[in-house]
Amino acid sequence: MKQVTEPASLVRTLFYVLKDIQYNVRASKWQEHGKNGGHYTIWVITGGSGTIAIGGNRLPLGRGTCCLAAPDTAAELTAGEDGLICYRVSFESWSVCGAGPGSASGRNEPPGGGFPFQGEARCHPFSTCLDYLESIHRHRDSEDDLEQLDNHVRFQEWMRFLLAQNRSSSYEGNMRKAVEQSIEVIKEQYQDVWTVNALADRANVARWQYSRLFKELTGQIPLDYLNGVRIDRAKKLLLTTDDRLYDIAQNVGFNNEYYFNRRFKQTLGISPGQFRRHYRENARVFAPFLEDFLVALGITPVVECSHRGWGRQEYLGLHDVPVLDLAEEDEDDLSRHHPDFIMLDSGFDKWIPNDRLGRLAPTFHMPHPGEDWRSTLHNAARLLGRTDRVEEVIRHYEQKARDARSVLGRSTRGQTVAFLRISALGISLYAGPDYGYTGPILYKDLGLAPHSLVIEMEQETRKMTLPPEWLERLDADHLFITFDRRHSSVPGEEREMLETASWHALPAVKQQCVYEVDFMTWMNYGVISNSKKIDDVLKVLA
Incomplete structure (x- = not known):
């Protein structure tokens, strides 16, 4: 009987072949789209911003971002307002298979078969990633055989650097x-x-x-x-x-x-x-201008803050709660309400010094990062023993925002929006999706399109007073406005700011697409105030 010899196990080793490396500096709004052919493509962002869509997933781009697309994958790259600077690396994945010396054969891997991930990748420390790429790019056109081999080794080392951080193995x-x-x-x-x-x-x-x-x-x-x-x-x-x-x-x-x-x-x-x-019993909490977070957590404050120039937070419905006017009353007036606990954010000591409040009741200084209202709500819940309510409150708001965004996406397609705060000192324009009381709601949660002046504002600026030449350029389709009475020496003085030819010439004014909203509702970071903003927008734009 003829003996059958089992073939030796095949050894499979992957290696990568660099096809091209480019260093690209792209202008604002530049776009690249299409399939990348039979090779992998990696984009490593070194400056600017933008977005990339790979396989139906859209990712934001900024310095330090690294994204990979497999062969024959559609990718769409878009530069942001400040342009985009990146390395673009194309390569193939090959394997060497064989049962022993002399029997190896090379072949190109099928799409997705030779690299364990696609999309955004980790590449930390980013300085190490840049060292590899700068060296590979610098020596890409060398005609010296040894230098070509050295550059191939550098490329393999960079591949290992990426794989070590992004491997999807069972290990x-x-x-x-x-x-x-x-x-x-x-x-x-x-x-x-x-x-x-x-x-x-x-x-x-x-x-x-x-x-x-x-x-x-x-x-x-x-x-x-x-x-x-x-x-x-x-x-x-x-x-x-x-x-x-x-x-x-x-x-x-x-x-x-x-x-x-x-x-x-x-x-x-x-x-x-x-x-x-x-917390053994219901605490009597004083939380000046943080009452929104208390009410959202099911807590009624012992007293509600008010300000002569701004008014009180009527939208909270605290009609049976005593009011403390900060412009006229002090800690002696507050003491008559016998607070058990005082919760403050930064800046309140300009009305009542912190050391004097501390003599009335235990005082906690609340981290309140403004736009990140979720963090503030979590902090308040931990402090007040209401952590069981937080996720429900956030979930309800986010569902409301998603529903509203869907409706507004159909009714406002191609139209722009801006928000103005008007006082006797001038007309202020509020910022885009990341800053201010209004931008994160209008432009991020609801997906409305900001006017070009909003986009032109300096980064990390919450609002700016519009000079006359900027006001004349404010051709937004819709304007939301609110009036700040604090700087008015006579009633209604702030409204006189709109009695100008420049204001009446604005397209939104002519088309009667200017919507006045409540000051205290819109000049607030709380979850209830944000929900009311959504209601106001839907009322006029849906």
């Missing part, structure tokens, strides 16, 4: 799963003594990889996350038991009461004892 997946399991262990065994080394050893992952994956999964480093779990457990014990602070600290894993107090106050802004006293 990376297994590490991530191990870190996820260790997070569940922390939640269950938070009382134990843990170090990062101990957690990494338990997961059988190198410490540096463990810390990286842990932060990707939770947004925090391991020990901060552990202390957060302990603080959350301590809050529950403070509210539901009469245990001593020492016993609670020991129970949740802090080895001494002093360290427990310090970590608790760093996290919540008040001591464990203050937390217990003020």
Whole structure:
């Protein structure tokens, strides 16, 4: 009987062949679209901004972005207002297969078969990525054989640099799963003594990889996350038991009461004892001009702030809540309302100094990054024990915004919008989708098109007073306006700013597409105010 010999296992090795490397400087609004042929294409952005659409997914571009498209994949690249600067690298993926020496054969990989990812890729540190590309680009046309080989080696090293960060092998997946399991262990065994080394050893992952994956999964480093779990457990014990602070600290894993107090106050802004006293019953909260966040969380403030020039936040419906006029009253007037707790954002001390408020009740200074109202809402919920309501509030708002965006996309196609704040000092134009009370709602959440003057405003500027020549260029299809009475010496003075020929010549004025909105509703960052803005827009544009 003839013996059958099993063939040796084939060895398959991938390598990459550089086809072209370009350094492109593109002007504002430049576009490139089409299929990239039978090769891979990587764009590495070194300056400017823009967007790229690959396989139906649209991604924003900025310095440090790296994107890859597989062979025969449609890609559309668009430069932003400030242009776009990038490296464009084209290459092929080849494999060498064989059963042993002398039997190898090369072949080009089919689309997607030789590279483990498509779309946006990690390329950190970006300086290392640029070092590779600058060197490869500099030597791309060398006619020296040895230099050509050196450049081929540089290109392979750059490929390895990308693959090491973006591989989709089971190895990376297994590490991530191990870190996820260790997070569940922390939640269950938070009382134990843990170090990062101990957690990494338990997961059988190198410490540096463990810390990286842990932060990707939770947004925090391991020990901060552990202390957060302990603080959350301590809050529950403070509210539901009469245990001593020492016993609670020991129970949740802090080895001494002093360290427990310090970590608790760093996290919540008040001591464990203050937390217990003020949340055993419904706290009487004073939160000047943050009342929007309280009401969204189901809390009625003990008093509502008002200002003679702006009025009160009527849109909150707090008609039975006492009003404190900051222009006429002080902390003595506030003390008559007996607040248990005071929640402030930065800048309030121009009306009542912080040290004087601190004598009335425990005072917490709320991080309030303005446009990021979600962060403020989360902070308020953690402080006030209402974390169970946050996601529902945010989910309801985002669904409302999506529904409105869909409607407005049909009714305002090709039309532009701007928002103006008008006072006796002048007419101010508010910024685009990232800054100010109005831009993130109008242009980001609702997808309305900003007027060109809005786009021309300096970055990170929330508003600017329009000079006459800019006002004459304001040919937006729709204008939303509100009046600031604070600087008016006589009633109605701010409205006189519109009694000019330049104003009456504007297209929106002629077409009666100017819509006055409530000042306190629109000059506010709260989730309820943002929801009301959506209502106002739908009322006139849907």
